[in-house]
Amino acid sequence: MSTPPTTDGALLLRALRHLTPTLPLLTEIGRRFDDAGHELALVGGPVRDAFLGRSSPDLDLTTSARPEQIEAVLAGWADSTWDVGREFGTIGARRGPDTLEITTYRADAYEPDSRKPVVAFGDNLEDDLVRRDFTVNAMALRLPEMVFVDPYDGLADLAAGRLRTPTTPEISFGDDPLRMMRAARFAAQLGLVPAPEVLAAMEGMASRLSIVSAERVRDELVKLLLADDPRAGLEIMVDTGLADEVLPELPALRLEVDEHHRHKDVYEHSLTVLQQAIDLEDGPAGRPDQADEDRVPGPDLVLRLAALLHDIGKPATRRFEPGGGVSFHHHELVGARMARTRLRALRFDKETVKAVSRLVELHLRFHGYGDGEWTDAAVRRYVTDAGPLLGRLHRLTRSDSTTRNRRKAARLAAAYDDLERRIERLRAEEELRAVRPDLDGHQIGQVLGIPPGPVLGQAYQHLLAVRLDQGPLGEEAARAELLRWWAEQPESADVPEPEDG
Template identity: 60%
Template sequence: MSEASAPHAADRRELTAAQRNAVAELLRVSPVADELGRRFVRAGHELHLVGGSVRDALLGRLGDDLDFCTDAHPDETLRVLKGWAESIWETGREFGTIGAQRDGLRLEITTFRAESYDQVSRNPVVVYGTSLDEDLKRRDFTINAMAVSLPEHRFTDPHGGLDDISARMIRTPSTPGESFGDDPLRMLRAARFAAQLRFAVHPDVHRAMSEMSADLDRITAERIRDEFTKLLCGADPITGLRLLVDTGLAERFLPELTGLKLEIDEHAQHKDVYEHTLTVVENAVSYEEEGCDFILRMAALMHDVGKPATKAAAPDGRVSFHHHEVVGARLTKARMKAMRYPKEVIAKVTALVALHLRFYGYGRGEWTDSAVRRYVADAGDLLPRLHKLTRSDCTTRNRRKAAQLAADYDALEDRIARIAAEEDLARVRPDLDGNAIMELLGVPPGPVVGRAWKHLKEQRLEHGPLDRDAAEVELLRWARAEGLVE
């Protein structure tokens, strides 16, 4: 891409970095992209690198997934790819998309679209277009409405996307009202791109998001879930979350987040629970070791949603939220179920919300080794995330208090490590298995074995490991008390 590709000469110096990024990224993928472009040209068709791929190339972050558009219809695209692609898939065929793989790159080639939308569900109805300009005009934002034609690398930017990348701004090719009227999910996508790219939303876009937020109700829960997940996993989820609340979009699918704005946090009187929650999410992001941990971020976001329902004021004016973690876990489960998250994801996030307050009180010196074992056993494989969530929940500005909480949790982790070195905390199980229980008591499989197993597990948690002889003595003592043996 040359400097002459820039839409305005005055912008050349500002856009040089973006252009350098694009050239470097395109050179990396051009052996495959240009070869594919030549195959389409020989077959009498156009091929253009388009949308997010061009945007990411300009930002210097192009990955191994490339998006193309073409005037070729799916059957024609398949003929071009046959014998060249290492693998081909047609899962997106109904939307005009054919997928392929070549030299480690995943390619998606989509026929030009002149998309229209079902006026009830707002799901896209595929109508093939006839030109690149028509295809770019229907796209959601200007930063996604640019193309590089192949193999000649001609740059097309009819809506000023390059300017908006330079300004780090999210705008729509048509008016925001027209764009969001076509597909209300684009409002959520605007917040998602703000979170992913750290871009600002243009005031006109922000205004339309606020005025049209109720239109999001026409979108399926699954589509909303997928966009929200990407938002929460963005580089700056706080910006995206604030947009959702400020525009009223959160009220349409995650009202618990908006509801936190009115609640005062008893641990940090200087900020409301909403601000505290955003800080906890930000803290949780800082504890991630590699990539996005959605379960940790979602637990951080939902950890205090039980506070509005449990708020109580004492005669002295102090505010409390007793058992908000229990209520919050229930609300989290219901909300994530409504958003169609998988059961295993819901279970993990809900468990973290339920456990996030367990640590408070440890610093008073009341925890026995038994309490530590139960903490580890209840957390299970979520323990590393629980450590991070609990530390993230400390948002007090009181340095002495913050230091004390950090020291207390350091002490708890050290204590867990010490006990783990002496016992198998990763597998807190009874000292006798089901077969040993049945043999010793002379009983068949059934409820008695389950009750005995549960009793031995409680003994294991309370007292630590027992040797075989001691475990058998305890089992027989329990069985006699239950009238199972003489």
């Protein structure tokens, strides 16, 4: 986070300059509400971000008007309106390119064992602001006059890079336990450091996250992971116990390190891998020498999740070997299953679950490449198994090297450089991106005289394996190989003889 100027006046001028493109809109809608006898203020994230010189995608406003009164004021002015959440007092609107969310002053709180907040509408701005999550989000600009309202010193906290709550943290987090995760997210996103009393409340109330829906927890975790510095937020989650409730596999990586330091700190290693993977994400244009399908524009959620979770199978597979060694045999397979289970519990979509677990499963595949020459068949299988995840697998594998031994690090990097060069050579020679047998399923069926089904599928897989091992055969050679394979299959009365030459 860039530190803003130190004076309130300079900060306010900076914020107003940043809001200049929307000031006519804000003034206009402020006058409409004022003429109708209602208060209106720009509040929360857009105000905070204006002071930081950041852009907010939406304009969040709060008002004394009730939802039906909001709709009446917007009628004939907004291009469209919709119910974002009428039960929570929120009406959405669009005017030209701008999107607004207008919410009635409110105070909401969770019942002790409820997943949903109980909503009560309020009647003044100050009472609304005190129920906001953090002081930096409890600043407002009254419209249309642009009067800055900051009853809880959010501006001073923003300038100091400090995260506090308007009321006591216990009350704030009791109102909505997800705010504890939001504190970690703001550390990752904005560089704000939670105050000691905030951290203490998070530690004492971490178990309250259990009443929050998995979908809301997932969405907050995603925002954290896609931030500029997710490590800062993840460390807060682990240190306060939030991760024990949300992502227990992460703190479980803090394996005790024996006196001889026979293995790395897996937790620290995983956070380093995450940061290194982020550093390898591409900008919009990618690299000039890079194939389009291998680009990974950042921030990339799948890559970041895979980097964070790639070693979560280690605690379950750790073995102390004779002679003092430590092994984690098959931790990539165990980790893939664990990643799949955790991401499903957090209600991630099927494609994300599948992609992340596959990357965890494949992250060790490269090991051994530098020790012995891989055949072209092995390279083809590496690419085929990775499929559309190859670009992410490249970055995950490179990021997994956290050794301080410069010579070893250089050797691993050079080996992977060599593998990527071979992949590109084979791609150019064989269009490796779409490796298929030289005969398609219809042709196989014609040659063998069999209908679609499991037998035809076995024949297809055989020709695919031959294609991966030997490269392109051509149709005639593939037909001969198919017939050779067919002749070796056990006889079956239900399978017809293949057609003659």
